[in-house]
Amino acid sequence: MNNRGIMSNAEWRSPAGRLIGLLYLLVLAFVSVVVIFPFIFSFTAGLHNSIDVVKPGIRLWPAEPLWNNYVDAWQRFKISRLFFNTAIAAGGGMIAQLVVSSLAAYSLSRLEPVGKKAIRALILVTMAVPGIVYLVPRYVVMADLGLVNNFAGLWIPYAASSFMVLVLNNAFDQIPRDLYEAAQIDGASEPRMFVSITIPLSYSVMLVLGLFAFITFWGDFLWPFLILRDSELQTISVRLYTLTRGFPLNLYMAASFMAMIPPSIAAFFLQQHAPRGGLTF
Amino acid sequence: MASTTVRARVAVEPARRARINWRKQGLAYLFLLPAMIIFALVTWYPILNTVLYSFQRVNVAGSQGWVGFTNYERMFGNPVFWIAWKNTMIYVLLSLVMGAMVPIVLALMINEMRGLSSFFQTIVYLPTLNPIAVGLIVWRQIYAPEGGILNSLLKIFNLPTQLWLQDPLLAKPALIVIMTWIGAGGATLLYLYALREIPPEIFEAAELDGFSVWERIIYIALPLLRPRIQIMLVLQIITVAQVFTEPFILTNGGPASSTTSPVLEIYNAAFTRTDFGLASAWGVSMLVALSLFSILYVIFTREDLGKGQES
Numbered sequence: 001m002n003n004r005g006i007m008s009n010a011e012w013r014s015p016a017g018r019l020i021g022l023l024y025l026l027v028l029a030f031v032s033v034v035v036i037f038p039f040i041f042s043f044t045a046g047l048h049n050s051i052d053v054v055k056p057g058i059r060l061w062p063a064e065p066l067w068n069n070y071v072d073a074w075q076r077f078k079i080s081r082l083f084f085n086t087a088i089a090a091g092g093g094m095i096a097q098l099v100v101s102s103l104a105a106y107s108l109s110r111l112e113p114v115g116k117k118a119i120r121a122l123i124l125v126t127m128a129v130p131g132i133v134y135l136v137p138r139y140v141v142m143a144d145l146g147l148v149n150n151f152a153g154l155w156i157p158y159a160a161s162s163f164m165v166l167v168l169n170n171a172f173d174q175i176p177r178d179l180y181e182a183a184q185i186d187g188a189s190e191p192r193m194f195v196s197i198t199i200p201l202s203y204s205v206m207l208v209l210g211l212f213a214f215i216t217f218w219g220d221f222l223w224p225f226l227i228l229r230d231s232e233l234q235t236i237s238v239r240l241y242t243l244t245r246g247f248p249l250n251l252y253m254a255a256s257f258m259a260m261i262p263p264s265i266a267a268f269f270l271q272q273h274a275p276r277g278g279l280t281f
Numbered sequence: 282m283a284s285t286t287v288r289a290r291v292a293v294e295p296a297r298r299a300r301i302n303w304r305k306q307g308l309a310y311l312f313l314l315p316a317m318i319i320f321a322l323v324t325w326y327p328i329l330n331t332v333l334y335s336f337q338r339v340n341v342a343g344s345q346g347w348v349g350f351t352n353y354e355r356m357f358g359n360p361v362f363w364i365a366w367k368n369t370m371i372y373v374l375l376s377l378v379m380g381a382m383v384p385i386v387l388a389l390m391i392n393e394m395r396g397l398s399s400f401f402q403t404i405v406y407l408p409t410l411n412p413i414a415v416g417l418i419v420w421r422q423i424y425a426p427e428g429g430i431l432n433s434l435l436k437i438f439n440l441p442t443q444l445w446l447q448d449p450l451l452a453k454p455a456l457i458v459i460m461t462w463i464g465a466g467g468a469t470l471l472y473l474y475a476l477r478e479i480p481p482e483i484f485e486a487a488e489l490d491g492f493s494v495w496e497r498i499i500y501i502a503l504p505l506l507r508p509r510i511q512i513m514l515v516l517q518i519i520t521v522a523q524v525f526t527e528p529f530i531l532t533n534g535g536p537a538s539s540t541t542s543p544v545l546e547i548y549n550a551a552f553t554r555t556d557f558g559l560a561s562a563w564g565v566s567m568l569v570a571l572s573l574f575s576i577l578y579v580i581f582t583r584e585d586l587g588k589g590q591e592s
Contacts, residue, residue, distance in 0.1 A: 004481045005393040006497050008488055012395070020494060024390040025397075031387065032404045035462065038419045039407070041430060045422065054428045104316035111309030114301060119313065126324040127582075128575035132523045132544050133564040136551045137330035138323055140339075157323040165316065190308055219412035221526050226552065237414035241530060244418070253422065256415050263410040270410075271403050 039260060046070060046254030053250040066250075073254035077243065082236040083262065088151055089224060089235050090217035093158030097213050098206060100159045105168035106194050110180070120169075127162040139226055153227040158217055164209055171205045172198055211270050215263055331568070334561035341555050352562035362563075364538045365546050366570070369522050371453055372542070376521045379454070380461035381514060385506070387465065388472030389498060402473060406466035413463060417530045420459050421446075424531075446532050449539035456527045456540060464520065468513050475509045476502065512581045518574050522567075543567050 011017045040060070045053050047065040073079070107113055108120060138157065147153030175198060183193050199206070224235045231239065236259045243252075310317075335352050338345040356362050391401045408416060423430045424445040432442040445455045479502065487497050503510075525544035528534055534541030534549075543563055551560035 004484065005395070005476075006389070006484050006502055007393060007494055008485065011488065011494075012393075021393070024393055028387070028390055028394070028397075028401050032401065035405055035408060035466075038416060038423065038462075041423065042419045100315045100319055103312045107309045107312035111305060111312060113309035113313060114306060119317075122325065123316075123320065124579055124583075126320065126328070128572070128579045129324075129328055129568060130519060130523055130571055130575065132525070132547065133568045133571075134324070134327035134331045135547065136557050136560045136564065137327035137334055139551070140330070140557065141322060141327060143341075156319060160316070160319045160323050162320075162324075190312075194312075215410050219410070219414070221412070221414045222548075237412040240418060241414050249422070253419070256418050259415045260411045263412065264407060267403055267406060267410045270406075271399060 039257070042253045042257040042260070046073070046250055046257050048250050050248035050250050053248075053253065069250055069254045070258070073251040074258065076247070076251065077239070077255045079236075079255060079258055081232075082234070082239050082259075085228075085233055086218055086235040086237075086262075089154050089228075090214050090220075092151055092155045093217040094210050094214040096155045096159035097161050097164055098210050101161055101164040101168055102199070102202075102206065103194075104165050105172050106198055108165070108169050109172035110193075110198075111190065120166075123162045123165055126160070127166075135222075142227065148227055149230045149233060150227075151233070154217070154220075154224060157223065158213070161213070164213070167209060168202065168205065171202045175201050208270065211266060215266050215270075218263055218266075331561045331564045334558055335565045337558050339557035339561070348558065352558045355559060356562045356566065361538055361541065361546060362566075365541050365543045366566075368453070368538075368540065369524075369542055369570075372457065372524055373518050373521050375454060375457045376460060376517060377514070379457050380465060381517060383461060383465045384468035384472055384513070385503075385510065387469045388476055389502065391469065392473055392476045398473075402470065405469050408463050409466040413526050414530060416463065417459065417527060420462075421531055424455060447536055449536050452532055452536065452540045456524075456531065459527055459531075460521065460524065464517070468517075471509060471513065472506060475506050479505050508581065508585050512578065512585060515574050515578045515581060519571055519578060522571055522574075543570075 005012075007017055007020070012021060044060050044062065046069050047067065048062045048069075049064075049066055052062060104123075108116055113119065142148065142153045142156070145153075147156070179197055179201075180193055183197060188196070218235075219237060220235075221237050221241070225238045225241070228234045228238060231242070234242070240252075240255060240259060247255075334344075336347055336349060338348050338351075387401075387405060391398050391405070394401060426432060426442070426444050426447065429445075431445065435442050443451055446452050483501060483505075484497055487501055492500065523544055524542045525548065528540040528542055528545055529548065532540045534545050543566065547560045547563045547567075550556045550563060
């Protein structure tokens with residue numbers, strides 16, 4: 001357990017250490033306020049009436065908080081529908097990415113396919129080419145496959161993550177060979193070993209990578225904006241963007257605040273499971 | 282057991298004499314198959330097509346034939362091309378000046394926070410986790426010329442109010458502030474993990490040798506963080522150069538193209554004018570401009586991942 005920072009605990013308790021600590025704390029408190037300000041702002045703006053919310057001046061807390069705005073926004077924006085759509089898009093993308101990447105990583109790590117180096121290089125190359133470069137031809141592929149207005153049009157591109165393949169490949173490489181040999185003697189097949197050795201032993205890496213993927217897909221904008229044209233299918237960021245005009249600002253802010261709740265909950269999960277060691281995103 | 286079914290072969294390099302077990306190979310490729318199909322469909326084939334499309338006239342109905350360098354001539358002939366890339370350079374420079382140091386400083390401070398460190402860690406990461414589009418809608422209200430929080434604050438201190446997103450001089454820094462708000466958390470976490478990997482004995486020894494806190498940061502922590510800093514700076518350049526959502530939602534490239542970016546132009550060419558050929562030429566320009574940084578990113582990441590493997 002790492003029980004010291006750059007400063008030792010004794011130093012931390014000395015007068016000079018306390019002064020530095022106080023300075024750090026002040027800076028971090030200030031940064032925290034700046035960082036969470038937009039969250040607080042959207043929360044309280046959502047409680048104002050539709051006239052006060054656009055008036056100049058700083059009124060963080062309304063005289064009469066209109067809690068009903070949240071109920072109103074929930075119904076008029078059909079937030080439950082939007083959450084559902086977003087969960088389908090992000091959840092499906094996450095599962096697809098985990099399945100595809102872990103299978104490929106297992107093959108690269110254990111099964112020694114002929115041309116392993118070339119395959120790895122090809123996967124690495126996609127990491128070096130910014131996704132935006134080939135956005136248009138990729139859209140054409142998806143349109144040709146008839147996947148516009150279809151969640152599969154999101155899941156398929158989401159499934160391809162060179163980063164996840166490489167990280168899992170490294171993680172699988174670290175599993176002791178003896179375990180596999182022992183299982184082999186007991187007559188376990190490769191798929192069996194994949195399911196009962198590799199996956200359980202890489203559970204925490206996969207959980208963190210999966211949560212990251214989920215959060216990224218939850219907030220993704222451009223690709224769902226292109227693929228999901230039908231308002232009944234749209235994810236929450238796309239829908240809130242397309243509804244910019246035509247709703248009172250206070251309801252709009254209330255809806256925005258509600259949109260930020262699920263990823264924030266995911267953040268606390270991530271917090272608990274995030275590895276102490278290094279993970280390069 | 283397996284040797285009876287093996288068809289032994291001498292590999293291309295005679296020194297290795299690898300034996301190929303075809304049953305095992307079948308299985309290996311079966312595991313690889315989903316990834317190969319999907320990567321081919323959504324990355325390899327589109328990347329190839331970007332280059333091919335850039336020499337064709339392509340619209341929603343498909344390719345209308347080869348046109349040589351016409352798309353490139355149109356792209357270079359359009360003043361917006363140079364403006365968009367100039368904007369990109371300014372975005373990158375501003376983001377490095379305004380944003381690159383922020384996560385390093387935050388990580389050093391949070392690392393020292395003992396009990397409170399995980400609290401601050403979660404706070405700074407919140408904006409990164411939240412949908413960018415939603416965050417931007419809130420920021421638009423903060424920057425609003427009338428009734429926006431920022432201008433209301435300026436009024437309290439009797440300072441002149443500003444048209445944050447409508448002023449060509451202020452719009453870019455205003456967007457960079459948002460990008461830093463969004464992106465700093467992820468980088469902070471990364472540096473924090475790297476700091477925690479440093480064996481405490483190193484700092485203990487330095488302390489005994491009389492290194493001050495400041496000297497320990499400068500001479501020990503920062504040099505040890507260097508590989509991660511390299512990765513993050515390159516990644517920041519690549520990410521900022523691909524900026525789209527911020528100008529798309531907040532300024533739509535304006536005022537007078539002062540916030541437009543190559544990706545925004547790709548979007549407009551492809552999806553408002555359905556000129557896929559021109560959009561692909563833009564894509565190629567992006568590929569060329571970012572290739573150096575992308576290669577550096579891959580090299581740095583591999584070094585870093587490889588290092589983790591040894592330990």
